[in-house]
Amino acid sequence: MTENMDANPTTPKPPVRVYLVDDHSMFRAGVRAELDTITDDIEVIGEAGTVGEAVAGINHLKPDVVLLDVHMPDGGGAEVLRQARKSQPEVVFLALSVSDAAEDVIAVIRSGARGYVTKTISSQDLATAVLRVAEGDAVFSPRLAGFVLDAFADRPGAAPINDPELDLLTPRERDVLRLLARGYAYKEIASELFISVKTVETHVSSVLRKTQLSNRYELSRWASDRRLV
């Protein structure tokens, strides 16, 4: 099926192949319908309702993007990430959740998701987010930007900085995150800070990398408290 599409000369760019993981079948059906009607650039190739099913499906289908629910029985999205990322490092994960708890969000980001959006996101925004992570960018919702800013904030009495490369945000990265948290789009951020959209993307990717790799106390505590669940 995919080979046929690749070989077809009339579609120069094959659609992004998306795999849905959520334990609510109603939600899966809704997202599938929305994504199918709204754009031809995205194709939902499969879905799963449990961690085991999801890992098997991802290993078998090798999708471009996995839309991953954070809260599921048996370890949730973080468990899927842990099991599937070893064998499929090129698959990109976008976390999708109703949760607004900072520790949940930070935990999935730290286990390797390229972005986080809430389930109340509009279909158009969801499609944009999927396409963006498929291209290798990070997707930060305003709320995630807020959480990350909070985690990297310099509080009095905070743990000492071990690795400035990873444990601190540059002033520019802070500016970008602030604007993201204020609800600005990348293009608006770029014009606000007089930089190119590409540079904004670079800053956001760098922030994502730091969030995943930093040993800062706040970040590790969130992850370890919840045992990455």
Add this chain to the structure above:
Amino acid sequence: MEAAVGEHLPSAEADIERAQTTAVSAERAQPTLYRRRSGRAVAGVAGGLADHLGMDVLWVRIAFALLAALGGAGVVAYGLLWIFAPQAPVDESAPGISRKERQQAFGLVALGTGLTVGAGTLSGAVSGWVAGALTVALVGAALVWREADQSQRRRVTGAVLGGGGRAAVIRVLSGAALVATGITIFLISSIGLDQVQFALLAVLAALVGVAVLTVPWWLRLVRDLGEERRARIRTEERAEIAAHLHDSVLQTLALIQKQAEAPREVLRLARGQERQLRSWLYGPSGYGRALSDGPAAGVLSEALARASGEVEDTFAVKVQHVVVGDCEVDERLMAVVMAAREAMVNAAKHAGVAEVSVYGEVEEERVTVFVRDRGKGFDPDTVPQDRHGLADSIRGRMERHGGEIRLRTAPGDGTEVQLHMPRTKVTS
């Protein structure tokens, strides 16, 4: 876990069950040592230890037998583990003990007992009389304890307490008799003492005998109490959640069904309910944080969240709010919150958009709040003089408290109100 993935896709029910089991075992730092219920020779201590350590049970039994030679250390260790390690949960499918293994085990038990008595006698630490008495008492105690394990098993599997019939009664009585005999022999052997000492010793020995015989029942009492308390806490928790869901979510769902023809109203109800549930689940004073001493109710993030919620409810727009950092709300910050609320109301009323973004940041010297929409925008110079919202409610309020306001807007370009307020120095 990986094996399960490869073999079959587990049903949702099994998933939940396993998740619960994982959660329970994760609570304890280390896996619990259980005594084996099946495949045991005496009390399942050796088997349980072997399972715990991942060894063959034969080696554990040999180790106990050999340790018994060291002044009875093996016997004491076995007895202590018997008392303190709980029995494994009933699992009817567990394999029983084979005939050969049973013979082997009993041989080792006999060897251990012999070694204890022998070593004790040879070293002269205990006279032959005492050693003999101790052995008799120990065998009696073992009989009674084993019977207690059995009756517990029967109770778990559904029969009446002590439903072992006459055989069980006989076993318990003979165990008790053996313990009494052992104590008596011990007392007779120490008959050389004078009257008072002998009486004291006799009383003490009788007490010890009773204590030894009743250990299993005391332990069960303690464990049952713990179980019951846990169950009660779980029930209370469930009742609280059910009550909350009933008061909030079910009521809202009923309202939504009634209002199905008015999408705006449905949206408003759903949003309000979502916000309420969210703050209950994740909020500082909500259900999820009930145990930790979270920030007080009068903090900036809560105040802004409340203001956003009110605007959402009143004007049926979505207010997305993000707050970084947090602090107590004083008079100045209350002014900021009120000004921000007014800015949200303006955006909701005039901008003609469905979503408003609010971002608050608490820094050491100041607090900044941004209220932004992507709506119509306006030309600040053409605002009619009689419109007080921006001038009085926002600018006036901020300036009275020593803050300032910046406005970025142009027709067709959305509006952003920036509120800056220096923080009062915390004197502590």
